[in-house]
Amino acid sequence: MTAVPTLAVDDLSVEFRTRSGVVKVLEHVGFRVDRGEKVALVGESGSGKSVTAFAVMGILDAAGRVTSGRVMFGGSDLLALSEHDLAEQRGRELSMIFQNPRTALNPIRRVGRQIADVLVRHGGATRNDAPRAAIEMLKKVRIPDPERRAEAYPFELSGGMCQRIMIAIALACRPALLIADEPTTGLDVTTQAVIMDLIGELAAESGMATIFITHDLALAAEYCDRIVVMHAGHVVEAAPARDLFSHPRHPYAAKLLAATPGETVALEHLASIPGGLPDLRRADLPPCRYAERCERRTDACAQPLPQRTVGDGHVVACWSPL
C-alpha cells in the first residue's frame, strides 16, 4: 500500500448536459488501485460506476464533461493528456472490456483481425505477423481451435466466446490496468465463473491491476481484494473486501449487503432499499445524496461529506456510520 499506485483517481467530477438540464453524474470521486490489486466498483445502476470508468478511459459521450479531478496513471494525469496521447495509452497501458460482448465487437470484421488491429496499432506486431500473434492471444484466452476461430465473425460465436475475444483484445498489449465493466452480464452462470477465473488468472500472471464494475456484491466479494461502494455519483465507502463484508460502516453499504443473496442471508430475508436514486438534475441536492433514503440521518448530514478513516484502508463518507 505504500508503493506508487497503478491508478489514483482524485476529486473526479463529471457533468452531462441534457435537454432537461445539467446532470451532476459524478462528484468528487476518489479511489486508488495498487499494482496487481483487484478492486470492485459496486453500486446500483445509475450510481456512476460506468461513467467513472469511461472518464478514466477518456471515452465519455460528447454530452459528458469532466469538471474537476485528476486521474494519475503511470506518472501522468490522464485527464490532462491530449486525445492523441491518450489514444496511445488506451489498449496498451490500460484496457477495458464491456458488458454484452456480442455487441461490443465489430459485427463485420473477423475476430482475428480485430485483435490484430490492436496489436498493429500499439506496435505489438507488424501487419505480417499480427495474424499469428492474434492466434497466440486466442490460445491464451483458451479458445479451442484458435486458427479456425480467428476467421470467424462475432455472430458465429457464443456470448462467452465473444467475451474471451474481448479479453484477448484488451490484454493483447499486456496492459498495467484492466477495467472490466460488468463483464459477465448477459452470460449464463457457468460461463460467468469461467470468464471471471480467466480474468483472475491472466491478471495474476502479469501482475496487472483490475477494476471490476458490478452491481453484484457477492461476485465482488469472491473475486476482489478491495471494494469501493458508489451511490448516486459519490464514493460512500471503500474497504478491504473482508472488512466491508464483516462490518460495513455506511448505511447504504449495509443495506446493499443485506440485499445481496448469499450464505449469510436466506432469500426470504433479503432486504430492499427504500426509495430510489435522487434526481441528479436538482439544484437543491443535499451534500449526502443518500440522506433522503437514510434511516440514520442526523442534523450533521447537512454539512459537507466527511472522509472518515475507520480502519486499515477503510474509509467511509458518513456523519453517522454504523
Add this chain to the structure above:
Amino acid sequence: MLTMLLSRLATAIPSIVGVVVVTFMLTRLLPGDPAAYFAGLAASPQAIAEVRTKLGLDKSLPEQFVAYVGDLLQGNLGNSLSTGQPVTFEIATRLPASAELTLVALLLAVAIAIPLGVLAAVKQGTWIDHLCRIVTTVGVSLPVFFTGLLFAYVFYYLLQWAPAPTGRLDIFLSPPTHITGFYLIDSALTGNAETFWAALRQLALPAISMAIFSLAPLARMTRGSMLAVLGSDFVRTARASGLAPRTVVFTYAFRNAVLPVITVLGMVFSFLLGANVLVETVFAWPGIGLYAVNALITSDYAPVQGFVLTMAVLYVTLNLAIDFVYGLVDPRVRLDS
C-alpha cells in the same frame, strides 16, 4: 455464394410476374376500345379491326395473356405507330443514352452525399451538419425538371458555359464508334478527346440536376446510420482499444454504416429512373424517357407500354443487384444463406 445468388434470383420472380401482369392489365384497362387506341387516332374502322385480330383482342383475357407472355419471351413489344419500327429495337438503341445519364447522376450523387453524410455525423452540430440538413431538405423539394430548366437558363443562356440543352452531342460532331453505347466510355476507348469533352459538357447539366434530386435520401441515410454506428458498443470498444481515430471512423464505423445506405439505393434508383423521364424531356436527351414522352403525345401506346415494362424490369434487376452486393458486404447475410 452460388446458393445466395440463386435464392436472391428466386425472390425476384414474383416481382417480375407482378410487373408483367400489371403491364398487361394497363393495356386492357384502356377506356373504350384498346384496338382503336393501338391503331392510332386517325385509323379507319377496317384498320381497327385488323389491329384487333393482330393483337388478339378478340380472344378471351387468359388467351390474350398467354399470347402477351409469349410475345414477351420472344422479345416482342409490338411496333411503334409513328415510326413503324419494333419497340424492342427502338428501346434497345436508346437505352445506353438513358443508362449513361442515370449512372453518371448516381455516381455524382454518391460522391457528394456519402462524404457529406459522414462528415455531418462525425462533426455533429457544426456548420457541415447544418449544410447536410439544408441539402437534404431542399434537395427533395426541388422539382427536377425545374432545376434542369434553371441550370439551362443560367449556364447556357446567361453564362454560356454549357452547350445548348439539345441532346447528347453537338450536332456538328459525329458520335464515337459504337462499343458500349456510352459516349464517354466509347470516346475514351477510341482516344477521341474532343468528342469526350463535348459529350461530358452535354452530360453535365442533366446529370447534376438528377444528382441533386437523388442526393437527399443518400445523405440523410448516411448521416443517420453513421450517427447510430458511432454511438454503438463496438465503436466504443475500438476507441477504448486506442485505435487511431481514422481507423475508428473508416474501418470500424463507416463500413458498418454503409450497409443501410446500400439498401436505400433501391429508393434512389426509383427516384432516378422517374427523374430520368423529366430530365430527358428538358434536355432533349435521346433516351427511352424522351421516347416514351413523345409516344404519349402522339397516343402511340405500344412504346409507352414497352417503356414501362423495360423500366420495371430494369428496376427489379437493379434491386436484385443491390441485394446481392449487400450480401457480399455483410457476412451475416452471406454466411446465413
Add this chain to the structure above:
Amino acid sequence: MLPLLRHARYVLSGNLVTGLAFGLFALFLFAAILGPALAPYNPLQSNAAMALKPPSAAHWFGTDQLGRDIFSRVLVATRLDLTIAFASVVLAFFLGALSGVAAGYFGGWTDRVVGRLADTIMAFPLFVLAMGIVAALGNEVINIVIATAIINFPLYARVARAEANVRRDAGFVEAARLSGNGEGRVLLGHILPNIMPIMMVQMSLTMGYAILNAAGLSFIGLGVRPPAAEWGIMVAEGANFIQSGEWWIALFPGLALMLAVFCFNLLGDGLRDIIDPRMRT
C-alpha cells in the same frame, strides 16, 4: 391533449424552421381558397399585344406567350395543385389504412394479398408506374389523383399494417373484443383511431411528394390540359422560352411549386417531431 399541445409549442418555439413552414402553409391555404378572387387578371384571358412581357408593375410575374398574366395564373393554380395532391393523399390513406389495418389485424391470406399488391407496386419505379396508369386510364385530372394515390398506397399499407399488428393483442383491443364487439367494429372503432396520429404524419410527409409527382406528370403532358393554370404545365410551357431568355414564364410557377413542396416536407418533419419524437432522424 393538453400535454400534446404543450409539446407542440415546445417543438415550435425551439424550431424556427417548422414555424416558418406553418406560415408558408397558411399562405398557400389562403391562396388556394381566395386565389381566384384575388387574382388581378383573368388567368385564361389571352392578350396578343401583351405577349412575353417581363415582370413589371402591372404584371408582377410578367406575361406568357399568349399575353396571360403569370401572377394570376400562379395564384389560381394553387387550388388545383393542392387539390390534386390532397385528394390523392386522402385516397391513398383510405386505400392503404383500411387494407393495411385489415392485413395486420387478420393476418393470413388477407395479409398475403395486401403484401403482394404492395410489393408489386413497389417493383416499379414509382413515377414510371404513374405515367403508365395515367396513359392507360386516360388524360384526365382525376387519373392523376388515382395514379398518385396508387403509387403512395404501399407506404400507407405498410405503416398501417405494422401498427395494427402491434396493437392486435393489446389490452384495450382484447377488452373491446370481450365486451362483445364484432371484428369489424374492433377494427374500425378501436384500432383505426389509434393509428390515426402516425397516419397523419405519413400524410403530411407524402403530401410534398404527391405535389411533385402530379406536377411532373402534367409537365410531360399527362392529366392537366392547356389552357388550365397548373404549375407543372406552366413550367412546361415556359421551358420552350428558356433558350431564348424569357426566364419568367417558367421561373415563377416553378418557384411556387418548389416552395409548396418544401413547405409540406418541413411540415411533415415538424409534425413527426411533435407526434412521435422517436422517429426523429
